[in-house]
Amino acid sequence: MADMTGKDTILSVEHLSMIFGGLIAVNDLSFQAHRGEITALIGPNGAGKTTVFNCITGFYKPTQGMMKLTRKTGEEFLLERLPDFKVNREAKVARTFQNLRLFSGLTLLENLLVAQHNALNKASYYTIGGLFGLSHYKTHAAEAKDKARFWLDRIGLLARADDPAGDLPYGAQRRLEIARAMCTGPELLCLDEPAAGLNPRESDELNKLLLAIRDDHNMAILLIEHDMSVVMGISDHVVVLDYGKKISDGTPNHVKNDPAVIRAYLGVEDVEEELNALAAEPAAKAAAAAAPALKSELPKLATEFKRERVNIPPPPVLTLPDEVPAVAAKTKAVAEPARVAATVAAKKAVARPVKTPAKKTTKTAAKKTAKKKGGRA
């Protein structure tokens, strides 16, 4: 089980792909999660994190790839082959949901007892023994209740054990969902945005809870999170996704300083992007013969772009010479806001892996830059 790095791998995802119609939600993703570690899966909105989760927990059948889970006993499961309920029952993977899925009309206690359904059902000899009130079931039921009491105490909700789950405040519901997942006796705990909608204090409490779960139970936790204070504060290992592809993988510090991650999260300077586009576009290459000159003007251009972004009208230096085609002049003069929009669109398009439309927009953007340059020179 322990691999060369000395870590105890519980889940290894290999070449996972998930395609919905024409959309590649997850593209050839490989990563590993280790026992006793918190692995965070981060990425911008729509990066495919929840899809990965749904694949791991059996709610989606991946298009390609393998997800191997190794239990403490040494048993190995291929998660893509298990039906959803067996992923929990046999492979011992528990999960929570991005938008809470508690049993709101059941009490807190009942929520935690439902989580222990499989063990209890077996103890009741599949209902028949329980129906006749055999003592075997009674002892197991008492144990289950003790387990529920332990977890309710742990999340600080023991006093409200008999209240309906739907009556709890949001932060408490999040904690209860984690406790419910833990009551299934998992070896891998998958949390889909556990800190969403929590205030800083609650978020801090959650951090402590997760660390305690990791340390006390040698639990492997897989976490999707947008709240960077949670991710950077508690995770041991971060996997960054963007448009379904893994762009970075390592310790929080490594990921924080990875240029690819910064690019995905913060975007790139427009000018830099346009320059890249220029370099990539053979047709525009000719037009941009005076590239060094353009480079020297970079700071100026950059300020101009920034101005445009905040809708300050550009300085009057931008009058066009006569030899520029009339169409371009028209675009320039009339559609200044439209140009800004186009630039933004171009930036967005470049950030997407989708090839064809990106090229087109960058092409126009590149041409414009070339024209502008001409006007200045």
Added chain:
Amino acid sequence: MTAQSQTQAPSQGNLFQNAIRDAIYAGIVVFGLFILLIGFKTDQNIKNELILVQRWGLLFSMVAAAMALRFVTTAFIQPALAARKAAKAAAKPAEKHGWLRDNFAKLALIFLVIYPFLMLALTGVNGSLKWVDNFGIQILIYVMLAWGLNIVVGLAGLLDLGYVAFYAVGAYAYALLSSYFGLSFWILLPLAGILAAFWGVILGFPVLRLRGDYLAIVTLAFGEIIRLVLINWTAVTKGTFGVSGIAKATLFGFVEFNAKPDGFAATFGLQMSTVWYKIFLYYLILALCLLTAYVTIRLRRLPIGRAWEALREDEIACRSLGINTTTTKLTAFAIGAMFGGFAGAFFAVRQGFVSPESFVFLESAVILAIVVLGGMGSLGGIAIAAIAMIGGTELLRQMDFMKVIFGPDFTPELYRMLIFGLAMVVVMLYKPRGFVGTREPSDFMHAERKAISGEFTKEGHG
């Protein structure tokens, strides 16, 4: 309270002022409305001419009535309602139910046990027949059916519109197996339940992936299929003629209920009457009802029952917790159907005759209405709803005195569906979650036992 009365005391004069003003406004409105409608009337005189008749007296009596009503409403009824509401709000924190409410189940059970003898004592041997058979047995059959359906609809949240199909399976299982093979009721009663459960599983499999409206439609179709098979498979079921002459139940195989010298009445030295058989059937259905209630209560506290309720709340969460929703739904269908089958076998033995007529969609609708009216998941509420719906229907049959009021042609039972529709609308307006809208948790951590308000529970969506 003293502060309240102080603020109310000076407003007393104001109240009457307001009431008089309201009354005058109402009078003006009524006068304006009715002056042309009631104040004037065109009529023909003896020469066949059209004349205008003025009816000031009638008009002003209408206006006076409206004014008086408005005055009373503003001056007395509205303050009284407000005071009652305030008193109710003030009394709420105490929330102490009386002894009657705490021991309701016990008292109801005692009443049910002594009911036939009470009727026997009150109305005599022949007079009690109606009360035991038409009221007691009829209501208890529906209580049992509704409790059975409650497992599927109320607990597991699967909307089943074809529940009567299982009732039919049970009834025909007894009718056919007893006519063709001469098997005894006591063997066929469990067999009818098992067969109905089997059909429940057969229905369950194809509809497992359906939810909500789609599930309702398919179960509805299943109910109709069973009925149509019963009508058209004439070689076995005798079609619309039905199966008649079904054997009566015996006293556990020892004594038969007949007029022979070794019959029940002769053996125990009682007056010869069918009422003894009816009383026996009454206790039989009572026992079956109690069995249903016992099993339901036990199941709710077992993992399977909790899984049903969890399934009603959120199916996806159930699967994430490792619950096999397929088998969970199937058990709900099967156990619900089994009780339907028991009730069906009982129905066949009580009627001595079954025909497809008895298993139309309306029956399913009535059973479902009882479950919804009683409050989904609540046994007590459902029992009350069954008494109200079935007993109420029977009561309307007995209302001969209404003929005195509305004339000899008036038949109140023809209006019973109308009255029931109205009553259901009224109940749903005031009690949208049914008679008992709260849910009793299946287990408690602390000593204090609180019910869960209906606003948190879900109805299920398939």
